Amino acid sequence: MSTPVLDSNPSEELLADFPLELRRHLNITLGCESEPVDPSYVYRATALAVRDRLVDSWRRTQAKMHHSDQRKVFYLSLEFLIGRSLCNAIQNLDVDEEAHAAIHQYGLRLEEVAEQEYDAGLGNGGLGRLAACFLDSCANLKLPVVGYGIRYEYGMFNQRISDGRQIEEPDHWLRDGNPWEIERHEDARQIHFYGRVEHYHDANGKARTRWADCHDITAVPFDMPIPGYRNDTVNTLRLWKATASDAFNLTEFNAGSYTEAVAEKNLAENISMVLYPNDASENGKELRLKQQYFLVSASLQDVIAQWVEQHGEDFSEFGAKHCFQLNDTHPACAVPELMRLLIDEHGLEWDQAWKITTQCMAYTNHTLLPEALERWSVSLFSHLLPRLMEIVYEINARFLADVEKKWPGDTEMRRKMSLIEEGDHPHIRMAYLAIVGSFSVNGVAGLHTQLLKNGLFHDFYTLWPKKFNNKTNGVTQRRWLAHCNPGLRQLLDETIGSGWENDLSLIKNLHPYASDASFRERWREIKKANKERLAEAVMQRTGIAFDTSAMFDVQVKRIHEYKRQLLNTLHVIHLYDRIMRGDTEGMVPRCVLIGGKAAPGYHLAKLIVKLINDVSSTIKGDRRADELLKFVFYPNYRVSSMEIICPATELSEQISTAGKEASGTGNMKFMMNGALTIGTLDGANIEIRENAGEENFFLFGLDADGVQKTRLDYRPNEIIAADPDIQRIMQLLESGHFNRSEPGIFDVLSSGLRNPHDPWLTIADLRGYIDAQQKVSETYADPETWDRMSILNTAGSGWFSSDRTIQQYADEIWNVGPMA
Numbered sequence: 001m002s003t004p005v006l007d008s009n010p011s012e013e014l015l016a017d018f019p020l021e022l023r024r025h026l027n028i029t030l031g032c033e034s035e036p037v038d039p040s041y042v043y044r045a046t047a048l049a050v051r052d053r054l055v056d057s058w059r060r061t062q063a064k065m066h067h068s069d070q071r072k073v074f075y076l077s078l079e080f081l082i083g084r085s086l087c088n089a090i091q092n093l094d095v096d097e098e099a100h101a102a103i104h105q106y107g108l109r110l111e112e113v114a115e116q117e118y119d120a121g122l123g124n125g126g127l128g129r130l131a132a133c134f135l136d137s138c139a140n141l142k143l144p145v146v147g148y149g150i151r152y153e154y155g156m157f158n159q160r161i162s163d164g165r166q167i168e169e170p171d172h173w174l175r176d177g178n179p180w181e182i183e184r185h186e187d188a189r190q191i192h193f194y195g196r197v198e199h200y201h202d203a204n205g206k207a208r209t210r211w212a213d214c215h216d217i218t219a220v221p222f223d224m225p226i227p228g229y230r231n232d233t234v235n236t237l238r239l240w241k242a243t244a245s246d247a248f249n250l251t252e253f254n255a256g257s258y259t260e261a262v263a264e265k266n267l268a269e270n271i272s273m274v275l276y277p278n279d280a281s282e283n284g285k286e287l288r289l290k291q292q293y294f295l296v297s298a299s300l301q302d303v304i305a306q307w308v309e310q311h312g313e314d315f316s317e318f319g320a321k322h323c324f325q326l327n328d329t330h331p332a333c334a335v336p337e338l339m340r341l342l343i344d345e346h347g348l349e350w351d352q353a354w355k356i357t358t359q360c361m362a363y364t365n366h367t368l369l370p371e372a373l374e375r376w377s378v379s380l381f382s383h384l385l386p387r388l389m390e391i392v393y394e395i396n397a398r399f400l401a402d403v404e405k406k407w408p409g410d411t412e413m414r415r416k417m418s419l420i421e422e423g424d425h426p427h428i429r430m431a432y433l434a435i436v437g438s439f440s441v442n443g444v445a446g447l448h449t450q451l452l453k454n455g456l457f458h459d460f461y462t463l464w465p466k467k468f469n470n471k472t473n474g475v476t477q478r479r480w481l482a483h484c485n486p487g488l489r490q491l492l493d494e495t496i497g498s499g500w501e502n503d504l505s506l507i508k509n510l511h512p513y514a515s516d517a518s519f520r521e522r523w524r525e526i527k528k529a530n531k532e533r534l535a536e537a538v539m540q541r542t543g544i545a546f547d548t549s550a551m552f553d554v555q556v557k558r559i560h561e562y563k564r565q566l567l568n569t570l571h572v573i574h575l576y577d578r579i580m581r582g583d584t585e586g587m588v589p590r591c592v593l594i595g596g597k598a599a600p601g602y603h604l605a606k607l608i609v610k611l612i613n614d615v616s617s618t619i620k621g622d623r624r625a626d627e628l629l630k631f632v633f634y635p636n637y638r639v640s641s642m643e644i645i646c647p648a649t650e651l652s653e654q655i656s657t658a659g660k661e662a663s664g665t666g667n668m669k670f671m672m673n674g675a676l677t678i679g680t681l682d683g684a685n686i687e688i689r690e691n692a693g694e695e696n697f698f699l700f701g702l703d704a705d706g707v708q709k710t711r712l713d714y715r716p717n718e719i720i721a722a723d724p725d726i727q728r729i730m731q732l733l734e735s736g737h738f739n740r741s742e743p744g745i746f747d748v749l750s751s752g753l754r755n756p757h758d759p760w761l762t763i764a765d766l767r768g769y770i771d772a773q774q775k776v777s778e779t780y781a782d783p784e785t786w787d788r789m790s791i792l793n794t795a796g797s798g799w800f801s802s803d804r805t806i807q808q809y810a811d812e813i814w815n816v817g818p819m820a
């Protein structure tokens with residue numbers, strides 16, 4: 001990184017007032033003169049004017065971090081699901097009023113202008129959004145943390161619905177440029193691929209290793225500012241873009257192949273071209289492994305170059321002064337890559353290098369789903385990263401010697417724990433590599449960490465109990481409450497003061513207001529206004545009219561069998577069936593909304609999207625349901641959609657099969673905004689229920705133990721036959737009522753439900769779910785009770801701030817404090 005200087009010459013002096021700056025960017029930077037001005041130009045000019053106000057603190061924060069002697073943390077993640085940046089920056093810089101006034105000059109409102117920004121959708125779902133919330137909290141707490149990721153040219157695909165089916169469209173989010181990024185050519189790094197390993201003796205006769213005949217790609221960093229909340233701190237997210245290396249082009253040029261050399265540039269740029277759209281399932285594609293290694297190598301070289309610039313080749317303190325937090329196993333190549341850089345490039349011995357590596361790597365596990373555990377084939381890995389493969393073998397040999405010491409003569413234990421899964425096609429177990437190479441392994445909710453210790457990683461836990469720890473996820477209240485729910489923000493400021501924006505534990509002070517009838521009245525009005533905003537968005541996107549006096553019942557998240565959008569849909573079919581039969585006693589009107597993307601190759605998930613849309617159309621076409629039931633699929637669910645959805649939600653659906661959802665974070669956003677949860681004892685739901693009070697949570701279903709036991713003898717067909725409600729639901733689904741023009745398309749869904757080996761046990765939980773939903777309806781019928789429970793949910797949400805989570809990472813894993 002170019003050495004930033006600590007200066008006392010703030011460029012703030014160069015800035016005029018906000019309205020003038022906006023006009024200058026419009027007229028001069030963007031060359032816009034005539035009015036009315038296109039809102040997209042106003043967006044870009046506003047973003048540039050805001051960025052101008054960030055730059056000074058940004059440079060000063062970078063200089064502080066650069067010159068500081070304290071430990072630094074690097075958050076390595078293949079995903080950062082940032083969403084929009086404009087309003088976040090305006091809020092954190094405290095320039096709301098100026099920005100409003102400046103935009104008003106052009107007859108526009110900030111909300112309209114902000115909508116011009118494409119979401120930075122550089123992530124799939126919870127894991128990527130967590131990384132974005134974490135960076136926000138790190139900046140808020142002034143922690144010396146840099147995020148490292150990939151600058152995908154195409155982010156998460158845009159989802160369109162045609163004939164009820166998901167269509168994927170490319171997300172060219174950089175089309176109009178990105179006002180938030182700054183390219184840093186001077187910090188470009190070279191990344192090796194392919195080639196072979198060469199052992200040789202250096203001038204001193206020392207045995208050395210080098211990676212020869214490799215194909216180099218250049219990694220160019222683009223920095224994005226991460227502003228803290230009104231605290232003069234602006235941290236950095238550094239995203240790498242792949243380009244052809246100049247050296248490679250030169251050989252092609254010399255061979256007279258001009259066009260081939262230019263074409264090569266395109267091939268190189270493939271590495272950072274597109275985000276893989278699989279959530280919670282591994283991919284196995286060579287390009288994906290290239291992305292992982294590309295991120296890791298560029299980032300580690302970047303950190304080492306800064307160290308060498310300040311400390312020369314003395315690495316004795318390197319381990320103590322750095323921490324790399326691995327967001328899942330996606331960046332787990334960091335373990336062998338740091339070894340390679342220290343040994344091959346900087347001449348350290350194996351033992352020294354291993355001590356450093358295991359002193360500074362920390363691994364976060366995000367899932368127990370077997371299909372999501374990354375395994376790379378040894379043949380692919382050796383071909384692409386031959387030197388890393390050698391190092392992994394060496395790490396494994398030494399590790400298995402330790403296993404042998406702990407369990408002498410136990411060959412089965414060595415086979416089970418090996419980093420290499422043997423067989424016809426051996427694979428590297430990336431989670432095991434991450435555990436062996438790290439000093440900390442954490443899960444993301446209490447239950448999840450327990451299941452890691454007792455199940456998936458039990459042998460490793462027995463070997464190294466102190467490595468394992470829990471860090472329950474959180475979300476930033478600045479985006480997920482202050483920004484997205486201005487009505488509630490105002491009410492909170494008036495009642496408990498404004499400190500909650502930095503310290504969400506203060507939100508417990510709301511507790512006594514739950515019993516204040518006039519406060520509940522205001523609470524209700526705010527929710528109503530938020531529901532109106534969502535109803536407009538629903539109408540615009542689906543043509544379905546949501547009635548704002550009905551209950552808003554919402555499930556938005558990636559479409560996955562374990563999340564059980566199918567269970568939700570079966571309940572909707574049950575309500576529809578009751579309406580058709582005239583059995584509407586005690587029913588309250590509901591508007592049910594489901595949204596989320598299915599991975600393009602996940603056929604069952606895409607079929608579930610189709611079912612939701614077909615049930616939605618059937619209900620829409622039936623006048624008898626008009627008063628009591630609306631059901632929509634909300635297309636293209638993303639961060640900016642959630643900002644409208646979660647403040648308007650009254651019932652949050654968190655209904656995964658127990659033991660499958662590691663934590664969930666959507667559940668926390670809803671709770672903060674006063675939704676009540678209907679949910680299973682899974683992930684962070686357990687902690688949500690404890691913090692809200694069990695009487696303020698609608699619990700149903702098997703717990704994680706019950707799930708395991710039920711699997712041994714599960715007979716869904718008997719459950720169906722014995723329950724007339726469930727029988728009628730299945731009858732409607734199987735009779736083709738929702739797919740008259742496409743007979744049989746949903747058969748694979750109904751036979752899955754009836755299969756004794758259904759891993760998701762949907763039918764096992766259906767009766768409990770229907771009954772819990774009935775309780776929800778009865779409670780909703782009494783608004784005073786409902787609103788009291790709603791307030792108690794918000795009041796209990798303090799634990800779920802990512803500020804709390806990050807404070808625990810800082811204290812218990814990273815051992816860092818705020819920048820001086």
Ligand SMILES: *Cc1c(COP(=O)(O)O)cnc(C)c1O
Pocket residue numbers: 124125126129556557558637638639642663664665666667669
């Ligand atoms: C919060 C969030 C998620 C995670 O939702 P879960 O319900 O925890 O799976 C996924 N996508 C987006 C856009 C989000 O904002």
